[in-house]
Amino acid sequence: MSFEYHEPPSVSEAVALAARFGSEARFLAGGTDLIVQINRGKLAPRHVVSLHRVPGLDTIAVDGHVTLGALVTHRALERSPHFQGRYRGLVEGAQVVGGHQVRNVGTVGGNIVNASPAADVVPVLLALDAAVTCLGPEGERTLPLEEFLVGPGQTQRRPEELLTTVRFPLLGPNSATAFLKAGRRKAMEISVVCVAARMTLDAGLERCREARIALGAVAPTTLRARAAEHVLEGEVPRAELLRRAGALAARACQPISDVRASSQFRRLLVETLVPRVLARCLERIREEGR
Amino acid sequence: MRKLPLSLTINGETHELLAEPHHPLLEVLRTQLGLIGTKENCLEGECGVCTVLLDGMAVNSCLLLAAQCQGRRIVTIEGLGGPETLHPLQETFVEHGAVQCGYCIPGMILAAKAYLDQNPEPTEGEIREALSGNLCRCTGYQKILDAVLAAAGVLAPMR
Structure with a gap:
């Protein structure tokens, strides 16, 4: 059940590893789903590609849009000053995910890619008309979150693609x-x-x-x-x-x-x-x- | 698979060791370093008995690969205080009879520590919420809550 462990220092190197190992590789973000599934024997990846040394994936940017890096944690969503007003639903979804220990490490990108029909942050993102961006060896593609989700545990992400950001339009007044x-x-x-x-x-x-x-x-x-x-x-x-x-x-x-x-x-x-x-x-x- | 050479900073001390890539921090703490204050139970992030502090945050050490912890600060219950130098949280847990079988207590205390560091003057409801990731099968929650509230009273003026 063991695997080879990788810690790429950049998004492009993470994608290169995924391209090399295909479906034998899994990206590791917070680990609160992946490690449980490996422990239970449901998944047995030969390669685990940890994302925690990849810079820039944990930022929340608010300009013309709101852009969440895939590694933004539930805790970061809960605490972000941007989301206490009109986006309050996002805080409410994030704060019922597990206990503090899980929310401190569990990520938005992981919540989406894990594709549980019971995910708590995903319905809020759908209500915000969110789109996800995946980066693969051939470049980036962006698709509506609704299309991205295919079934329990299934998304349109290809094994060699990394979900990098989730983005939604700013909410106007009223x-x-x-x-x-x-x-x-x-x-x-x-x-x-x-x-x-x-x-x-x-x-x-x-x-x-x-x-x-x-x-x-x-x-x-x-x-x-x-x-x-x-x-x-x-x-x-x-x-x-x-x-x-x-x-x-x-x-x-x-x-x-x-x-x-x-x-x-x-x-x-x-x-x-x-x-x-x-x-x-x-x-x-x-x-x-x- | 080949073992990974790791350098881990635990309770202020650096340990050089070889670990299996799939071994969680919990396994390394207990079997390689003899730090058995951190307990093992559900292995799926439900119960909180394996809670440690990672750069000051409460995390489940059963779901964290040891390999992910390099260059980060880990604190276990052994690092909080010893028998002669109890941390105020450990003292109030003793004073309030908050310990029954004791199995959940290291995790409870560390989750409480992480929370009080961020919110030194919490309400009772906030403490309940902060400890929602920690289960106590003895159901000693009320006394645990009393102990954390009392510790907040001791710690807040010291900040």
Whole structure:
């Protein structure tokens, strides 16, 4: 079960190693998923390429966009002064991932590439219209996060590619995000269901201009609930309409039954949490407008 | 696979050793360096008994390869204080009867240390959240919480 260990000092050398070893190599970021899977015998890479000496992958840049390096930790997201206002949903998603020990090392890039349908930060990134950039021997390519996610544990990343950054547009005024999670206990819990939303209201704070709703742990990948988004856009987001969005979102998902919850219960959770997460966005927009 | 020559700085001391590339820090601490205060249990980052400080942050040493720790500062429970020189956290754990079987305590104390270093005057709720990555099978949480709160009271004025 052992492997050869590599510590490339740059992104290009990391990619070169991956190109050389192909699917026999795995990139190591925080290790909170990879090392567990190796310990359990689920993965047996011949080469482990640690990224911790690669400079520049752990930065959060805010200019025309927000760009997160793949090695930005959950802890860094939680603490970033950039995300305490309109992007608050990102903080809420990051702070329910494991305990402090896991969040201190676990990374955004790892959370995405691990492609768990129950990932907590991914729905928030989907609600923010995030795109991911992968670097391979032939250069860079950028694709929407939604397309990047293919199934449980599966993404469009090729073995020789490194996910380098995640990027999303800046939120304008009258916008907010929020995240809610249902688990069996309050801490250290895999999501039974998690939901993220983003809402932008018009200048009069009356009608919904744009809505995004993303659902976790209810389908093979994190999922946008488009019908629920459409029912909100252009309308006055009254409580009744938020409930309708919840019902549409519940219809859009295909949850499984497992040890954590039945499929039926997961649908009920979606129906309940979606109006709640939307209401939270509205509260936040109105607070900011005051 | 060939072993890796590593230079690790643990509790202020540098150790030169050879380690298997897949060995986590936990394994090296316990079997090669005899630092058995760091405990082993779930090996998947759920329980926190293997918590050590890496450059001052609490991390699970079961999920961290020893090879990743070169050039970084590691502190284990042995580095916090000895029987004659207890750290204030160790003292308050004793005073409050926060130790039952003791297995989770090194991890609890180090997670608390990392947190108090960042937030010297925490609320009770903040301490609960800070220790959410550490399980106690004796369910001695209340006394652990009392001990950490008391330690914060001792440590804050010293900063």
